Every structure is written in C-alpha cells, then in structure tokens.
Amino acid sequence: MKVLVSDNLSPVGVKVLEDAGLKVDVNTGLAPDELKKIIGSYDGLVIRSATKVTADLLEAAGKLKVVGRAGIGLDNVDIHAASEKGVVVMNAPDGNAVTTAEHAISMMLALSRNIPQATASMKAGKWEKKKFMGREVTGKTLGIIGIGRIGSIAASRAQGLKMKTIAYDPHMPKEMAEKIGVELVGLEELAKRSDYITVHVPKTKETANLVSTEFFSNMKPDAMFIDCARGGVCDEEALYVALKEKVIGGAALDVFAVEPTTPENCPLLQLDNFVCTPHLGASTSEAQDNVALIIGRQISDFLLNGSVTNAVNVPSVSSDVLAQVGPYITLGEMLGSMHMQISRGGIEEVNIEYSGELADMNTSPITVAFLKGLFTPILQDAVNYVNAPIIAKDRGIRVIESRSDQAGDFTNTLSIKVKASEGENVLVGTVFGRNEPRLVRLNMFRLEALPSGPMLLVFNKDVPGVIGDLGTTLGKAGVNISRMTVGREEASNQNIILLSTDQLISRDLLAKVQALKNIDAAQGLDLNGY
Numbered sequence: 001m002k003v004l005v006s007d008n009l010s011p012v013g014v015k016v017l018e019d020a021g022l023k024v025d026v027n028t029g030l031a032p033d034e035l036k037k038i039i040g041s042y043d044g045l046v047i048r049s050a051t052k053v054t055a056d057l058l059e060a061a062g063k064l065k066v067v068g069r070a071g072i073g074l075d076n077v078d079i080h081a082a083s084e085k086g087v088v089v090m091n092a093p094d095g096n097a098v099t100t101a102e103h104a105i106s107m108m109l110a111l112s113r114n115i116p117q118a119t120a121s122m123k124a125g126k127w128e129k130k131k132f133m134g135r136e137v138t139g140k141t142l143g144i145i146g147i148g149r150i151g152s153i154a155a156s157r158a159q160g161l162k163m164k165t166i167a168y169d170p171h172m173p174k175e176m177a178e179k180i181g182v183e184l185v186g187l188e189e190l191a192k193r194s195d196y197i198t199v200h201v202p203k204t205k206e207t208a209n210l211v212s213t214e215f216f217s218n219m220k221p222d223a224m225f226i227d228c229a230r231g232g233v234c235d236e237e238a239l240y241v242a243l244k245e246k247v248i249g250g251a252a253l254d255v256f257a258v259e260p261t262t263p264e265n266c267p268l269l270q271l272d273n274f275v276c277t278p279h280l281g282a283s284t285s286e287a288q289d290n291v292a293l294i295i296g297r298q299i300s301d302f303l304l305n306g307s308v309t310n311a312v313n314v315p316s317v318s319s320d321v322l323a324q325v326g327p328y329i330t331l332g333e334m335l336g337s338m339h340m341q342i343s344r345g346g347i348e349e350v351n352i353e354y355s356g357e358l359a360d361m362n363t364s365p366i367t368v369a370f371l372k373g374l375f376t377p378i379l380q381d382a383v384n385y386v387n388a389p390i391i392a393k394d395r396g397i398r399v400i401e402s403r404s405d406q407a408g409d410f411t412n413t414l415s416i417k418v419k420a421s422e423g424e425n426v427l428v429g430t431v432f433g434r435n436e437p438r439l440v441r442l443n444m445f446r447l448e449a450l451p452s453g454p455m456l457l458v459f460n461k462d463v464p465g466v467i468g469d470l471g472t473t474l475g476k477a478g479v480n481i482s483r484m485t486v487g488r489e490e491a492s493n494q495n496i497i498l499l500s501t502d503q504l505i506s507r508d509l510l511a512k513v514q515a516l517k518n519i520d521a522a523q524g525l526d527l528n529g530y
C-alpha cells in the first residue's frame with residue numbers, strides 16, 4: 001500500500017508509516033493539477049493545511065481510502081465528497097494545542113513591546129529607543145473568545161504572567177470556566193473590559209465576522225487584538241479601519257481570510273501597529289512531531305488493520321454493528337446537530353432514551369454519534385467519533401442513557417432531551433423503512449421531517465395566511481422550498497413549520513421572516529452533511 005505526504009510533515013510521521021510496512025512518497029508543494037495526475041496510485045494521503053482535497057481531486061483518487069490531517073483544521077477538505085467516495089477523513093485534534101496557545105501569548109508580548117517593529121527598525125540601521133515605548137502585561141486583563149482546549153491553555157499561561165482572565169464562550173458552562181480561574185462574560189463586556197483580546201474559536205456560521213466594527217468600537221483605545229484561530233472570525237476590513245483610525249492600539253494575526261495572503265490582497269500588512277505570522281500557530285518541532293506521530297499511527301492502523309481512530313466521517317464500529325444500527329447513527333448525529341442549534345446557553349445534561357427493538361441493540365455508537373453531532377456546530381473539526389464523549393465529560397455535561405421496550409407509534413425511537421442553562425428541548429426521531437431518518441417530535445409538536453440540509457424553523461400562531469406569507473417571502477428572495485412539515489398544538493394555538501430549503505437562509509431573509517405577521521420566532525438551521 002502506498003501513502004503520499006503532500007504537505008510538510010515531521011519525519012517521525014514518515015518513519016511510523018514506513019516502519020509499519022507502507023511505501024511512502026513525500027511530494028510537497030504540488031499544484032492541484034500535478035497532484036490530480038498522481039493521486040490515483042495512492043491508498044492514503046497525509047496533509048496539513050496547504051493541500052486542497054476537493055471533490056475534483058477525490059474523483060481522480062480511485063484507490064484512495066484515507067486522508068489524514070496532521071493537525072486539527074479540515075477547512076481544506078471536502079468531507080462530504082470524501083464520504084460519498086467512501087474515503088475516511090481523520091485528524092489529530094490534540095497534538096498542537098499547547099504550541100498554538102504559546103503562539104498567541106508570544107503575539108501578545110510582541111505587540112506589547114514592539115519587538116517586530118523594533119527589529120525591522122534596527123535592521124534598517126536605526127536606533128529608535130524612544131519610538132518603541134512598550135507596556136507591561138502584569139495586572140492587565142486578557143479577554144479570551146472561546147475557552148476550549150487552546151483558549152484554556154492560553155488562560156493558564158496568562159495567569160502565570162499575573163494577568164486577569166475573562167472569556168466569552170456561550171457554549172461553556174460557567175462552573176467549568178470558573179474551575180480554571182476564568183470569569184465568563186458577554187461579548188460586549190469582554191470587548192469593553194479587556195486590555196488584550198485573543199481568539200480561540202473555530203470558524204462556524206456563528207463565529208464568521210464575530211469580531212466586527214462594532215466589536216472594535218467597544219474596545220479600549222489602547223487595547224490589542226490577537227487571532228491565532230481561523231481567518232474570517234475577525235472582519236479584516238473592519239480591523240484595518242480600527243487600526244488605521246487608532247480605534248484600538250494594535251493587532252496581531254496568524255490566520256487570514258485568504259491564505260496564503262499577500263500585501264496585494266491584505267492592506268493590513270501596510271500598517272505599523274499590525275504584527276503577523278504566516279499561519280505559524282502549530283509550527284513548532286514539538287507540535288509537529290506530536291501530530292505527525294499521531295496521524296502516522298492512525299493511518300497505518302487503518303490501512304493495515306482496518307481500525308478507525310479520530311475519523312470525522314466514519315464511526316469507529318465494526319461492520320456488524322454498523323449493519324444493525326447504521327441508520328440510527330446517522331439519525332443520532334442529525335438530532336445532535338439540531339439540538340445544539342436550537343439550544344440556548346451552556347449545555348448541562350443530555351438524556352437519551354432508546355425505545356422499542358433499539359433497546360436490545362448495541363447503542364453506544366449512536367450515543368457517540370449524537371454527541372459528535374451536538375458539538376460539530378460549535379467545535380467543527382475538533383470533534384470526532386472518538387473524542388466526542390471525552391469532550392462531553394470535559395465540559396461537565398451529564399450524559400444519561402435509558403431503555404424502554406415501548407416505542408409508541410413506531411418500531412424504534414430515539415428520544416433525546418437536552419438541558420441547557422436557558423431551557424430544555426426534546427427531539428424524537430425514528431427510521432422509516434431501512435434507511436429513512438425522520439424527526440417525529442420537537443418539544444410538544446408532532447411532525448414528520450427529514451432533518452437534513454439547510455432548514456428554516458418557524459414558530460407561529462395557528463391562523464390562516466402564515467404559510468402563504470412565508471412562501472412569498474422566501475420565493476421573492478429566490479429561495480426554493482423542497483419540503484415542508486407543520487406541527488400543530490391545538491390547545492395552545494401554536495404551530496411550528498419546518499422547511500427544507502435549497503440554500504442556507506441569510507441573515508437578511510431571516511429578519512424578513514421574523515417580521516412577518518403571526519410569526520413568533522424563526523431560525524435557520526444547517527444540517528449539511530447529513
């Protein structure tokens with residue numbers, strides 16, 4: 001079996017693959033068409049963030065069985081296309097967290113003491129001692145956006161530097177943050193109170209452009225902003241204006257909306273109060289050895305023994321179990337994603353009830369898939385079919401499973417209640433026929449919906465004209481409705497309408513829907529990939 005390493009990988013990873021008996025070719029920096037020409041002869045592909053694994057490339061990869069990412073981010077992989085081709089995609093989400101947190105702290109100190117600017121000035125033959133007056137970080141407040149793996153390590157390092165640490169992470173229970181000495185606050189409060197702000201969230205629908213003109217206008221005029229997470233979480237145009245007009249004191253970016261970035265497409269690179277690195281967050285020999293070792297072992301285990309670890313698109317179960325509960329694994333993951341998107345506040349408890357014949361089956365992969373689905377909208381590539389239960393435990397979420405012989409009107413049901421700090425929701429699902437997942441209850445509403453693709457969830461009064469108004473509003477915006485389900489609760493005169501649409505609902509369109517008469521609430525859902 002042959003493995004191609006197409007991005008820079010630490011030699012320890014290559015050694016692990018070779019020692020296992022695999023033939024390894026290292027061929028980095030290939031243009032897409034060059035890669036496409038040779039990919040057909042490989043069983044495995046090892047990448048970092050440079051190689052783009054597109055549907056087009058996968059089309060040419062006739063023998064390919066696995067793509068391994070030495071690191072976390074899979075933004076450069078078309079996971080959906082890989083799943084359709086039966087290619088397993090795996091990553092190594094734990095190997096580079098310390099290193100990336102250290103990079104964020106380095107950026108903070110480099111900004112505080114003007115180290116890059118002073119270096120450039122001295123190399124230009126100057127001795128500008130007065131120009132580069134810095135300031136101490138001791139006693140200052142570090143605001144952390146996203147207090148997950150990397151954010152919490154950054155907090156502990158900052159505490160070591162005698163800084164106060166506050167964080168914004170609406171999905172993290174308060175007690176978990178308090179345990180690590182971090183006060184949880186709202187986004188606006190974080191902007192107003194912090195002297196330094198560092199971002200450690202993945203790029204999701206919620207976090208895209210989270211750091212905007214409004215955010216910068218709330219920051220202190222001498223505060224500094226750092227992003228070593230993902231390009232596009234911060235609006236680069238808004239940052240440019242904030243730095244140019246001295247709305248904030250300085251900024252450092254390791255990640256960009258377009259990578260590789262150049263002075264032509266990134267005007268930030270012209271500013272004196274801007275410091276940057278070319279996506280070096282994970283680039284230390286220690287972190288690279290870690291992720292290379294992990295991915296090398298996972299790929300050889302898979303290619304030689306068929307065992308799947310840390311895969312993002314295949315549950316780690318035997319083919320027998322998959323044949324029995326496979327459709328419920330898909331259903332569980334869909335319900336997980338939907339639960340996270342409709343839930344408000346930090347999740348505290350999950351109750352999963354398996355009913356009917358399901359009660360006698362091996363349901364643990366369904367629970368794992370549910371948890372993976374639950375965390376994917378907020379953690380993206382950092383969650384997979386192996387670490388999802390560990391993430392739940394680390395976040396202090398109680399996962400309770402129960403079984404019942406009775407499944408009501410259906411042969412089997414999966415009924416899941418999620419309690420969050422601001423309320424609870426119940427979703428019940430079943431599988432029709434051999435492989436047709438359906439959502440059959442959402443809280444008090446009975447319905448029959450396929451929880452997949454882009455959707456719009458509407459809560460409305462049960463009066464004539466609502467569906468017509470909705471259809472017209474979506475139609476005017478050019479959005480096609482492919483399915484519609486109405487759930488009715490006669491006692492309360494309340495309905496829900498769940499629509500499947502051909503594209504995601506934009507913020508503007510959602511605002512128009514929310515403004516319609518007799519509509520109490522509406523939200524877009526993204527169940528893509530299911």
Ligand SMILES: NC(=O)C1=CN([C@@H]2O[C@H](COP(=O)(O)OP(=O)(O)OC[C@H]3O[C@@H](n4cnc5c(N)ncnc54)[C@H](O)[C@@H]3O)[C@@H](O)[C@H]2O)C=CC1
Pocket residue numbers: 072073093096097100145146147148149150151168169170171172200201202203204206207228229230254255279280281282283378379382
């Ligand atoms: N610059 C680089 O080279 C590297 C960048 N990264 C990136 O760093 C980021 C963080 O990684 P980890 O800490 O391992 O992830 P993680 O999954 O452990 O933590 C992410 C945190 O963000 C929070 N979050 C999600 N949506 C949020 C929102 N709307 N507002 C506030 N918080 C929100 C989650 O609740 C979670 O606590 C990822 O995007 C990752 O890809 C990771 C490694 C290297």
Ligand SMILES: O=C(O)C(=O)COP(=O)(O)O
Pocket residue numbers: 048049050070071072073074096279280281282283
């Ligand atoms: O692991 C990640 O998500 C990273 O962003 C690191 O990217 P890299 O492997 O350095 O190209």
